[in-house]
Amino acid sequence: SQKIEQNSEALNIQEGKTATLTCNYTNYSPAYLQWYRQDPGRGPVFLLLIRENEKEKRKERLKVTFDTTLKQSLFHITASQPADSATYLCALGGSNDYKLSFGAGTTVTVRA
């Protein structure tokens, strides 16, 4: 069965540094991959989408890469700020599949 794994440990970084999160998957060939942010007690908020034929996508301080050979996506937050502290979720979807499959998330804490 398909499996989606994100960094198992929480990430604790200093303000201004780059946070790098990983999302690895097996037994799946997604057409696209998305990253969401979730704050405690809130719903996921969409951040970025990257398709299988794209290698990299950027949005402001965020960068996502997608390697379908390694079956991995990396999510980078550059020049991190305390306001970036949250849980980040990766989600995979198929070309004819509206069902998103989510990883368990990685919690990021940015220290001032």
Next chain:
Amino acid sequence: NAGVMQNPRHLVRRRGQEARLRCSPMKGHSHVYWYRQLPEEGLKFMVYLQKENIIDESGMPKERFSAEFPKEGPSILRIQQVVRGDSAAYFCASSPQRTDTQYFGPGTRLTVL
């Protein structure tokens, strides 16, 4: 431009009672998805509905759970005869088409005593 709305935000039920969770999609969105999130786990797909139709309920438990999205009014997720294992956060998402970007509501946190 209101986002996806869910109510109640918190719901406490005793074992054996019924839970009704409501979701109003974003304006202009006719596609609704329900997900469940257990502690320390990722969100799991439950059901996908369009107005008056259940398109895919493959993620729903076979018993006690049902969903609807009537022509008028919000989508409803109903859990009958709740058990402790139903305690979770239930999220609704909506999209304007059957597209890849889904917009999530704040969730309903169900606690079964």
